[in-house]
Amino acid sequence: MSKHGDEQAVEKNGQSFLEIQGLSKHFDSGGRRLTVLDDFSLSLARGEFLAIAGPSGSGKTTLLNLIAGLDRPDRGTIHLEERELTALDDKSWDQVRQSDIGFVFQFNQLLPEFSALENVMLPGMLKGRGQVELKNQAHELLSHMGMAERANHRPAQLSGGERQRTAIARALINQPKILLADEPTGSLDQTTGTQVFSLLLGLQKQLNISCLLVTHNPALADLCDRIHGIEKRPESPTRERIGVDDV
Numbered sequence: 001m002s003k004h005g006d007e008q009a010v011e012k013n014g015q016s017f018l019e020i021q022g023l024s025k026h027f028d029s030g031g032r033r034l035t036v037l038d039d040f041s042l043s044l045a046r047g048e049f050l051a052i053a054g055p056s057g058s059g060k061t062t063l064l065n066l067i068a069g070l071d072r073p074d075r076g077t078i079h080l081e082e083r084e085l086t087a088l089d090d091k092s093w094d095q096v097r098q099s100d101i102g103f104v105f106q107f108n109q110l111l112p113e114f115s116a117l118e119n120v121m122l123p124g125m126l127k128g129r130g131q132v133e134l135k136n137q138a139h140e141l142l143s144h145m146g147m148a149e150r151a152n153h154r155p156a157q158l159s160g161g162e163r164q165r166t167a168i169a170r171a172l173i174n175q176p177k178i179l180l181a182d183e184p185t186g187s188l189d190q191t192t193g194t195q196v197f198s199l200l201l202g203l204q205k206q207l208n209i210s211c212l213l214v215t216h217n218p219a220l221a222d223l224c225d226r227i228h229g230i231e232k233r234p235e236s237p238t239r240e241r242i243g244v245d246d247v
């Protein structure tokens, strides 16, 4: 499914920017074992925009959560530059997430009681950045996303597309090295989705941020540098259900 091979993700020094090797993750629920990722590997180059495509339930959100350290894999390694993220304790991974990783969630998860501007500023405030510089940058990012006129509105007063544009600005406020975007245009109509995607693509290239984008939309995936597919795996009964002696 790749437009180009993973070899494109290898930098001159022989290392890729993001390197995922042999990643496996399962969930047990209701007596069933669901292996979501099984020996999954992926390389991403610096500044590359990679689309992750696969059917619903194939593990795309799970993959992004594992990269962001919001969940832990059963097996496998994730390296960001020279650093092995999977070897970090929770506190160190929290720090990496705060400074190096921007996340756009599948459902934008803006805080309803704050304005768009405040939502964008929030990750910078948590990092202890100065208010004035932070506010200026938040305004700049919102302007880039065509949101200058709506900066003081709360999420409930914004359209779906405006909320997603706010969520993208929020993900970029701390100038992350990598942006993880989980279907940022999934809930939008075709025209608005394409507009929001184009704004994201423009900013990503301008800031030279690497991006992993989950999308179900083949037209948008085609605009990315490369497409990496994930396949859905069948469920199997857990050991408890089929009896340990049968295994």
Ligand SMILES: Nc1ncnc2c1ncn2[C@@H]1O[C@H](COP(=O)(O)OP(=O)(O)OP(=O)(O)O)[C@@H](O)[C@H]1O
Binding pocket: 027, 028, 029, 034, 036, 054, 055, 056, 057, 058, 059, 060, 061, 062, 063, 106
């Ligand atoms: N915490 C959990 N406990 C049990 N099962 C889970 C858990 N999280 C995810 N799953 C299951 O793992 C599978 C993969 O979920 P995931 O959210 O990664 O899929 P996805 O590819 O992002 O799907 P979609 O395109 O619908 O967003 C699904 O079948 C889901 O029900």
Ligand SMILES: [Mg+2]
Binding pocket: 060, 061, 062, 106, 182
């Ligand atoms: Mg998902």
